[in-house]
Amino acid sequence: MITDGILKETLAKIKPSAAEAEHLKSTAMEIIGRIDSEAARLGFNVHAIHVGSTARDTWLRGKRDIDIFLMFPPSTPRERLELEGLQLARSISNDYEEKYAEHPYISAVYKSYDIDLVPCFNVPDASKIQSAVDRSPFHNQYVLAHINGLNDEARLLKQFMHGVGVYGSELRTMGFSGYLSELLIVKYGAFLEVVKAGANFYRGLVIDIEGHMDKTVEHPEPLIVIDPVDPKRNVAAALSEQKLYEFIDACRRFQRAPNVDMFFPPTVEPMDEPELLEVINDRGTLLLTITFRAPDIVEDTLYPQLRKAEESVVRMLELHEFKVYRSGVWSNGTRCAIVLEMLVWSLPNIERHLGPPLEQREHAERFGTKYQNAYVFGYRYAVDIPRKHPRADELIRAKLTSCALGKQVSESIRQDFIVLSGPAVLSVGEGIGVFLRELLHRN
Structure with missing residues (x-):
């Protein structure tokens, strides 16, 4: 075969x-x-x-x-x-x-x-x-006692996960840990059986090899694999929903068309300026990049803070009527970047400021007194006012430090940050071109 x-x-x-x-x-x-x-x-x-x-x-x-x-x-x-x-x-x-x-x-x-x-x-x-860390020796004992000569099957699964980009439980990746992959082999008995099962994984699936799950403990994570040595613990707690579904997709693709390239994908080439410009022009979007010095903390502390900052910035932009199509965070240990692909990055110079409902007569009249140009908009008063920040980059420069950013990331941003537009993102640092190819889903 x-x-x-x-x-x-x-x-x-x-x-x-x-x-x-x-x-x-x-x-x-x-x-x-x-x-x-x-x-x-x-x-x-x-x-x-x-x-x-x-x-x-x-x-x-x-x-x-x-x-x-x-x-x-x-x-x-x-x-x-x-x-x-x-x-x-x-x-x-x-x-x-x-x-x-x-x-x-x-x-x-x-x-x-x-x-x-x-x-x-x-x-x-x-x-x-x-x-x-006291669990690790028990993990060792369990796998040694139950792997039953399937060591090479575990190797195949790990390499497959490496190849499709879902291996590694560190918070930069949020994928499958080595121990989790070994437990899947123990559960299903072979690499191909894991692929067969993985093609039908779904959010909320529970895998309990020992049948000893402590049901008093809630597990909100997308995949629940109960630790054979600890009935309260989910081995897959670090796995993100994104990586779970990427794995499901990879299993289905391998079933349809088995290919050695899924184990050993070609090296990802960084995007250069001509290609990035072509992509942006074709899509009609704008890249905005917030870059700042990387704080001196380990990756597992840095990346949750970067993602918190990313979510806060996106929320701020959309609250002010800008529209973010996709976003991502990156660091090479020296610089950090929050990259935003914008669908809407420039707005008219006016915005509607809504007042109270007319039923609230006292508040409504006070609003009408304050704003002489107020008008009825549906069931409430409204007024057109100058927009303080008609451009997304202006809003970011003015309001970034008021966002929820995480302690060390916030300290670094308060010291200094730069907002770049378009292909200037390529100047952030080595490795950003590969990140952009992945972020923009360019083969």
Whole structure:
């Protein structure tokens, strides 16, 4: 079958070689040995374990990430866990960066691998977690116990999700996590079975592999996949409705016409100025771009703030009778941008200001006294007044800082922001051309 050939071709490209797998495994064991030895030397009651896709043998060729968890007794005070955990983690490499999730951890480089060293509480079961990361060892145990030789099927699903742009639960992407993709393989038994099921996914679908969902907990997310180790948790909580429906569409397209390009799509070429001008002129729209310095925060903090700002700006524009056709947010770590494709960006110099209903005689007469040119418009008074901001870019410059923007994004915008029009957006920074192609849905 054509599909079998496509899957074999794909797997040959994505499955790590025996040598690559052995080198990664031995590196992980070496780090664990060093952590355990250092903990014993310092008298810390800690041991290290290897978790994540590289521990579960569901990782893709070329992946250079290793997750090591430092297991502390549950009775350890949080301050001590952080202090001793970071001390142990720093002992692995001089090339490291301290990062923050629910509590601090170390991201280090060791023998060309990117190592995340995360302190956690070694709780007896997932119902007794003290921090969110405490679940990860249980996730590891569950997948190892239930993957049943379907590791390569999980690899195919992950690569497929990569190829169609829905893989990654970080808040920039809001797609499928690695653990979620592995659970779908456990549930349906094979990549093609996930595709078959995925083509019929719908908003509100509940997948409960263990049949233990806590029904006292409400899950408003578009897809609900109950964590096999925690009946209260939705593994798909980070998945956006957009990415869910993109996955459904991709599954249907693969069923209709299986194609290796869905696993390995061509590199997206950035839009250049001539193409962007052609697109804008053909569509008759206008691009407005708000750009500002990227605040020094991690992506999972930045992107929710950017989306909050985007929604607030769109709401402000439409409240003032401008019309936004589509919008999106972008950052390359140095600059940020809120890009708006405008259907209506210029309005007449007058606007109608509505007064009270005529039934409210006292208020209506006061309005008529204030505005000598007031007239009856339906059941209320109205008056034509000069429009303060007849252009969308003028409104943005005047009112942007009054929008709900998120703490760090607001601080950055208050320091300085620029509103660009049309193809000037291409000057924002490297990577914006690729973003524009995706935003404008240009093949």
